[in-house]
Amino acid sequence: MKPVDTAMANAFVAGKVPLSPQTEQLISDRARLLGPAYRLMYEEPLHFVKGEGVWLIDANGRRYLDAYNNVTSLGHCHPAVVEAIARQAGILATNTRYLQDGILQLAETLLATMPEEPGHMMLTCTGSEANDLAWRIARGFSGGTGIVVTQTAYHGITDAVAQYSPSLGPSVDLGRHVALVPAPGDPGAEGPDGFAEAVEYAIAGLRRHGIRPAMLIVDTMFTSDGVRAGPTGFLAPAVEAIRRAGGLFVADEVQPGFARTGERFWGFQRHGVMPDIVTMGKPMGNGHPVAGIVVRPQVVDEFGRNARYFNTFGGNTVSCAAALAVLNVIARDGLQANSLAMGQRLMEGLRSLAGRYPILAELRGAGLMIGAEIRSGGQPDREATARIVNGMRAEGVLISSCGKHHNVLKIRPPLIIDAAQVDLFTETLGRVLEGVSA
């Protein structure tokens, strides 16, 4: 088995292709002002100045079909969200230590999307903070510290969360309390019970090191692991296993949530399980920094009484207005149904391409969250994947890659995409695959 490739997928590397003097200048200004920790995407980085629906527009006026950014899930600069932010920012921007109406309206609306009630909503600013809070609550509730995550998981960048985000690479130490399991379907977690067995094995390993399990946390679409959508149901026995061991099941819905999978509003619903904690972020404010958790009351009861939670910006009036506008637009415009329909159309297009180009070796996904595995001679082909991603960029379509071998195309258009735009995507990919396969 090839080792996991831990460099950042689709990162810009200086010197690979010639760049315009303007781009060189911006990159050197970034290095001078922002330092070495920031990364750009693509062989030739992009400089955007405008967003509009499914389009991002660069400094030269060129339009790119954005099939990558899952934050702006309603499309760039959605007028209802922009209006809600502008209006509320002009009325009141304050915190949760005063009574406010907006946060309660948001909570009612958000909690109503959950299949079970009651639950409590707590708000943060980022998905990292949401997963950090989930971890604090899980540790307090379970009395344990052990965490089970998948091999290429990404859950965030606070110190605690980076310790259980193996996709950050070997320079970021995993905690000794963190046990890795193969992604569902990978060797060691194959078949309908394979993932649950891998989780049980990881729990046993923690115990043998004297570590009590606190939680199993997974992105319910396993996005960073290369998108693992099915067979639905495989999560249920894994959830039972962590609960039997005294730990909680945390569903990281930062990527699958908010109707992206089309089939359901939340990714965990596809597996017929109810998490103890649901974490969410990215599309929650369509670009505005808002994130949070929904938690079973009994799980947060003791934590909440003893260890108050206050996040200065989390749950501020403007963030609540943005998040409420997002939920209202998804419902009003039937975006979950659109995600399902357009996701099916896109998958059909991809299947037909796969028939012509065997390099498109496996297609996985639900709704508008799709992973397309690139293999040559049966082996993961990272290089071809990079050529496809950069080729798409050259043709004006944005995607990226993921998976432990960086050989999975990560395709995530906004939920508002229409049939013509889906077809444009498929046609463009066909042209690029033709070039790569030639």
Added chain:
Amino acid sequence: MKPVDTAMANAFVAGKVPLSPQTEQLISDRARLLGPAYRLMYEEPLHFVKGEGVWLIDANGRRYLDAYNNVTSLGHCHPAVVEAIARQAGILATNTRYLQDGILQLAETLLATMPEEPGHMMLTCTGSEANDLAWRIARGFSGGTGIVVTQTAYHGITDAVAQYSPSLGPSVDLGRHVALVPAPGDPGAEGPDGFAEAVEYAIAGLRRHGIRPAMLIVDTMFTSDGVRAGPTGFLAPAVEAIRRAGGLFVADEVQPGFARTGERFWGFQRHGVMPDIVTMGKPMGNGHPVAGIVVRPQVVDEFGRNARYFNTFGGNTVSCAAALAVLNVIARDGLQANSLAMGQRLMEGLRSLAGRYPILAELRGAGLMIGAEIRSGGQPDREATARIVNGMRAEGVLISSCGKHHNVLKIRPPLIIDAAQVDLFTETLGRVLEGVSA
């Protein structure tokens, strides 16, 4: 010595005073929807619906002079910031993996406020994330894990940062790698060298437990410790001590920063020291979630090359526009000078009240960051402090309390406050002190 009081200062406690049916309803809805971890302020919580300059307006249309919220430092709903947010949200809200102009403009402007160059700016969404990142960088650079903080410090609520925020109380475990020092001026840290000696003692304690020091982090106005403004210069030998021990000095400017102290733009400048990392947040976006760090290049060099940093919302185009607007307004409107002048006027008013009301036992501060210690018979008087804070609220002025005995009035009006509003504050406090002293 009385033990440190670790409950939340100025928290609402149900049943203390009768509330309106509307307030009862909102509180019960909050408990149902948001759970037990959220806290409200004041004996009778406030329900705000509008903010305007120095004023917050409640659901009954009553106006409160806001001398507490240091986030909305330019005043509530400052038109230049609201306009910057609204405009940029309508143009483009995207992340740092594309080239953008706004983040570079912001970095140039922000870094120019620093007394030494060069430095790198890195952006997060919250002060907690900024302090979390500073800790990750300090640990990587120093090879140590020891942290020195003051006894009642508050630095944030991520798991790692909560572990070095003792003001959260005994339900939130401090890390074993965290050593506490008394606040400057407190027993054990008295006199001009007292704080540095306490830091050296804490470093020696860490070493005796086999822990290598990574950083000394302080709020440079020691806000949660009850505001410790002087004598300026006492930080310098403490900074030397942590550096001699191989650790970094991190200035938490989340509260003192952005011209609040009047004398200088940053709190650390008052002490003539240059931090290795400066963390910032709260007023940075005047209510919009933006925060970050400025770090010496050599300190972040290895971390940046090995452990990339990406924060989905951190440094997004809208947050950068908000933060740039804040810096521009501070410069254009001379708000640092106003903070100095109004702070002096306020301090004079408080001094005159202290002459009449001995309960106002000690006044400390710089610019518009003032702590007023309440003592009766030489002892900290928490109860009188609470009566003053709630009395001020009843009279339409917002302040709160801080310090390890919860006996320090925390006074932080917006930087735009004018002379008449300062005088209104002082007159109101005089009336309230008259009542409390009667």
